[in-house]
Amino acid sequence: xxxxxxxxxxxxxxxxxxxxxxxxxxxxxxxxxxxxxxxxxxxxxxxxxxxxxxxxxxxxxxxxxxxxxxxxxxxxxxxxxxxxxxxxxxxxxxxxxxxxxxxxxxxxxxxxxxxxxxxxxxxxxxxxxxxxx
Amino acid sequence: xxxxxxxxxxxxxxxxxxxxxxxxxxxxxxxxxxxxxxxxxxxxxxxxxxxxxxxxxxxxxxxxxxxxxxxxxxxxxxxxxxxxxxxxxxxxxxxxxxxxxxxxxxxxxxxxxxxxxxxxxxxxxxxxxxxxxxxxxxxxxxxxxxxxxxxxxxxxxxxxxxxxxxxxxxxxxxxxxxxxxxxxxxxxxxxxxxxxxxxxxxxxxxxxxxxxxxxxxxxxxxxxxxxxxxxxxxxxxxxxxxxxxxxxxxxxxxxxxxxxxxxxxxxxxxxxxxxxxxxxxxxxxxxxxxxxxxxxxxxxxxxxxxxxxxxxxxxxxxxxxxxxxxxxxxxxxxxxxxxxxxxxxxxxxxxxxxxxxxxxxxxxxxxxxxxxxxxxxx
Numbered sequence: 001x002x003x004x005x006x007x008x009x010x011x012x013x014x015x016x017x018x019x020x021x022x023x024x025x026x027x028x029x030x031x032x033x034x035x036x037x038x039x040x041x042x043x044x045x046x047x048x049x050x051x052x053x054x055x056x057x058x059x060x061x062x063x064x065x066x067x068x069x070x071x072x073x074x075x076x077x078x079x080x081x082x083x084x085x086x087x088x089x090x091x092x093x094x095x096x097x098x099x100x101x102x103x104x105x106x107x108x109x110x111x112x113x114x115x116x117x118x119x120x121x122x123x124x125x126x127x128x129x130x131x132x133x
Numbered sequence: 134x135x136x137x138x139x140x141x142x143x144x145x146x147x148x149x150x151x152x153x154x155x156x157x158x159x160x161x162x163x164x165x166x167x168x169x170x171x172x173x174x175x176x177x178x179x180x181x182x183x184x185x186x187x188x189x190x191x192x193x194x195x196x197x198x199x200x201x202x203x204x205x206x207x208x209x210x211x212x213x214x215x216x217x218x219x220x221x222x223x224x225x226x227x228x229x230x231x232x233x234x235x236x237x238x239x240x241x242x243x244x245x246x247x248x249x250x251x252x253x254x255x256x257x258x259x260x261x262x263x264x265x266x267x268x269x270x271x272x273x274x275x276x277x278x279x280x281x282x283x284x285x286x287x288x289x290x291x292x293x294x295x296x297x298x299x300x301x302x303x304x305x306x307x308x309x310x311x312x313x314x315x316x317x318x319x320x321x322x323x324x325x326x327x328x329x330x331x332x333x334x335x336x337x338x339x340x341x342x343x344x345x346x347x348x349x350x351x352x353x354x355x356x357x358x359x360x361x362x363x364x365x366x367x368x369x370x371x372x373x374x375x376x377x378x379x380x381x382x383x384x385x386x387x388x389x390x391x392x393x394x395x396x397x398x399x400x401x402x403x404x405x406x407x408x409x410x411x412x413x414x415x416x417x418x419x420x421x422x423x424x425x426x427x428x429x430x431x432x433x434x435x436x437x438x439x440x441x442x443x444x445x446x447x448x449x450x451x452x453x454x455x456x457x458x459x460x461x462x463x464x465x466x467x468x469x470x471x472x473x474x475x476x477x478x479x480x481x482x483x484x485x486x487x488x489x490x491x492x493x494x495x496x497x498x499x500x501x502x503x504x505x506x507x508x509x510x511x
Contacts, residue, residue: 041150042165044455045434045462047484063484065434067166067455068365089432 005034005130008100012117013126014058014076019100020120022113030076031104032064032095035130040066043092048084049106055081057116062105064095073105077116083107139183140276140340141347149363155247157184159364166365170457173323173370174504177282177354178362181347182329186250187272188257190241194265199233199241200404202260204389204412205397208404210235215303215318218397219389220256221408225415226385227392229253230377234305234318242305244277244329246379260407276335276343280350281327281362281370283508288354289317289328300328302506310346322367324374324497326506372463373456374505375426375496381437382424382451382465388412391420391467393496422448422467426495427479428459431488435464435481442480442487447472450481458499462488465495 011019017036021029037043049061055075062073084106088094095103110116121129136158145151149160159181162169172178190199199207205218212235220228229252231245245253250272257268280289290297293308297317300306305318314333321327330350335342351359368378377383383392390398390412398412427450429435435453440446441464453464464481472479473492480487502509 041162042167044167045432065455067369068161070434070436 003038005038005127006100007034007123007126009123011100012076012120012122013129014074014120015129016058016072016074018074018076020076020117021100022110022117026110027082028077028079028108028110028113029104030106030108031099032073033126034099036071037096037099037103040064040069040071041096042067043095046088046092046095046105048086048088049081051081051084053081055079055108057112057119064092075106075108076120077108077110078112079108079110081106082109137184138337139181140335140337140343141181141183144344144347144361145181148361152364154364155184155250157247159184160361162363162365163361166363166369167457169360169362169366170369172358172360173282173325173362173366174458175283176357177280177284177288177359178366179347179350179354179359180279180281180362180367181277182279182367183272183276183343184247185272185277186243186245186247186253186270187275187277187331188243188245188254189269189271190243190257190266191239191269192264192266193239195239195241197404198261198264198266200402201264201406202257203233204399204406204408205233206399206402207233207235207241208402212237213305215305215320217303217320219383219394220253221389221406221412222385223408223411225388225408225411227379227383227387227389227394228256228385230379230383230394232318232320236305248380273337274334276332276340276346278330278332278347278350279321279323279327280330280354281321281323281325283326284354284357284359285325285327288350288357288359289330291353292349293317297328311349313342313346315346322374322376323370324376324499324505325370369454369457372452372454372465373458373498375465375498377424378452388415388420390415391423393424420470423470423473424451424465425468425473425492426498427464427466427481427490428493428498429462429464429481429488429490431490432462433481433483433486433488434462435483435488435490439464440482441466441468442482443472443478447479453481456498458504462490463495463498464490
């Protein structure tokens, strides 16, 4: 079963399959990619980070669990957790249904955004990266 | 060693997600574990279980031989009936759990775990010396499907007629599925009513009979919303039913008493069997640990290998996961008998947290008046 994954071009992606979306007010949303949610399939549990926590880039900040697998979620950028998506506690399947929208995981106040974004992939490079996995 | 495939591999590859299991390329799911799980609990689902081991044991000494190998009482097994039991080693550890069907006075069909196919055959053959018996592995000549769920009977009836309803639990009979020679036994690994169906004379190299029967079963179940089901749902269903998975919950270092399988051990049967001495000693001395079921009261998913805590570590989870029927994390594991009482509070360590749970009735975990083959009808 080959799937056509969606990788919006306005996002940046990490090698661990997280995405980051910079908002107009300078904060950023993070989540896991369409590829990641499809690989995990049927999420049944999400462990979210504490609001206020300082995180560095690629630090594990939470966990997503599907029926068959557990996977860490890494923060694709450094900063402070401003908000988490509490909807996921009762509806982890939002990540499967809408990984870039209702399935967002946390909102971060970035610390070193520009430099860190350069280390992440754009949608084209991420797509190529996925094809080689 | 290259991976093995069943007759239905092309179907699985086209419709499902393939994983490696016990040396086979098998579907873990088609649509998803949860919808497939729910199809079986609420209506009907179909599994390809051709990867399981199947052997014929025949000869004048077959009954005596199997009584020597199994903890169950084979001499009192009636023709065309099946018996769930275990084979033990000399220490009383479980070599495998299996179902033995008596097809005729001197002819038995053994159905055992995929992961133990080679081991079981070697074990049986090694101990067959001195018995008038022949053992023939028919795994690659007989396809095997499992049709499970409260609508399994109605589905199977559409293909094989009224006599399907007369089949009792653990009874096996001959049927024809669209003219194809088959056998079906009323049993399964989901807790639900259902049938394990054997499509005879269907070699792996010439799979058309298996494919035709598979499609006929899916067609018959269509009006009930039948779903093909993968290994993921098979695992979550058997976990909810409290059934052991060999290699997880039972193994050669686990005896049937601690595994709560005392009911399959017939110490008083007429013949001696491998492991009897050790099991008699264990029965006398008691067990140091016992299999229990745990339901979490907090959100989280227990998995194999996680620690079970009371004031300190008291045991290990051997199988765990998300229960779609109960919408919570459930687990089986082993703890000292003093912690096995129902409602005993325990915790399961999930990463750096100790999540609250308690010991619950686990065979099955679900309410038997609402789910499973004993459910209230109507």
